[in-house]
Amino acid sequence: MSAPTLSPLLTAAVQDRTSGATGVARQVLDGLAEFVHDPVTLRAVVAPLPGLLPGYASMWHIARAANADDPGPALRAIREQLDRDVEASVATATRLLHQRGGWARTAPSSALVKAVAAQLPAGTVDAPGTEGLLPVTGIAGADAISPTRVLNIKGTLALAQSIPTIVVTTSLKLAPERVFDGLGSPLFERIPLSAFWAVVLDGELLTPAEVGRRAAALR
Numbered sequence: 735m736s737a738p739t740l741s742p743l744l745t746a747a748v749q750d751r752t753s754g755a756t757g758v759a760r761q762v763l764d765g766l767a768e769f770v771h772d773p774v775t776l777r778a779v780v781a782p783l784p785g786l787l788p789g790y791a792s793m794w795h796i797a798r799a800a801n802a803d804d805p806g807p808a809l810r811a812i813r814e815q816l817d818r819d820v821e822a823s824v825a826t827a828t829r830l831l832h833q834r835g836g837w838a839r840t841a842p843s844s845a846l847v848k849a850v851a852a853q854l855p856a857g858t859v860d861a862p863g864t865e866g867l868l869p870v871t872g873i874a875g876a877d878a879i880s881p882t883r884v885l886n887i888k889g890t891l892a893l894a895q896s897i898p899t900i901v902v903t904t905s906l907k908l909a910p911e912r913v914f915d916g917l918g919s920p921l922f923e924r925i926p927l928s929a930f931w932a933v934v935l936d937g938e939l940l941t942p943a944e945v946g947r948r949a950a951a952l953r
Contacts, residue, residue, distance in 0.1 A: 740779065741765055748786045754845040755877045756820060759792040759906060763813040766796070770806035777801055789885065789919045791878035791909040812906065819904035822937025824849045827873065827902040830932075830939065836869035837861055839897065841890040844875025846902045872899030874930075876907045877922060880914035881950035884925045891925045898931035901945075905936050908949040 740748065743765030750758050762783060769776040780800040784793040799808035827850045831838055838859045840847050850873055851859045872893045878885040884901060893899050909917070918924070927942045935945055 740782075741768065743768075744779065744783070748783070754843055754848075754875065755790045755792060755907065756816070756845045756875075756904070758787065758790060759796065759816060760813070762787075762793070762796055763809055763816070766800060766809055767813075770809060773805060776805055789877045789917055789922050791885075791913065791917060792906045794909055794913050795906055816904060816906055819906070819936040820846060820849075823902050823904060823934045824853075826937045826939055827900060827934045828853045830900065830934070831871055831873070834869050834871055836871065838871050838873055839893060841872070841874035841887055841893050841899075843887045844902070846904075847873050847875050850902055870897050872897045872931075874899055874901050876901050876903040878909050878914055878917050879903065879907050879927065879933075879945060879949055880909055880911045881946040882911065882927055883914060884927055884930070885914065885917055885922050886925065887921060888923045891923055891929065894925060894929040899929075901930050901933045903933065903935055905948070908945075908952055910949065910952045 743761060747758050747761035747765055750761065766776060766780060769779055777800060780797050784797055787793050795812060799805060799812055802808040824846055831850065831854060838851065838854060840851055840860055874886055874890045874893060876884050876886050927946050930942050933940050933942055933945045
């Protein structure tokens, strides 16, 4: 099965280059909802998605749910939890940045990063001339997080190496190392998880080590 044989909603998700990993995951989940009463077709439709969206750990979680004994509730649970986790992570990251004050620099393309930046004071995000002024905090999203690494848009590593940088994300981006090894595209780079200052995961402010342990616990 290739992209043109997918439903219109799923085809749009596969072709989306602007919504980021979270936005694409929402579209995929909404597109799969029409197949939940036909498990055989559902599994056939979901099978090519990880290959068509090779940079997104969320596709691994979604494919697992689609192949569950009762896929409808499993997929709905992911969809509902995703919205709650996104809201919680954006709120926590925004509070943290308000507390730190100063300026923020962002890694592009993440919907969560854009949502956080939109709630910061005007002129404090990616403003020119802030080099050398403190504090400056980096904000990045994640397309996948393994026990040891983060997969995200190119430029994220340079950001994390230059200033304290937080990752704003959800548990849908966590993946075991063996799954993470199969993810990626020319647009992404792999960054040591330890390069980041902190991770906001589902609204919790965590150390990179704690997030790595959560990813390692996945089977």
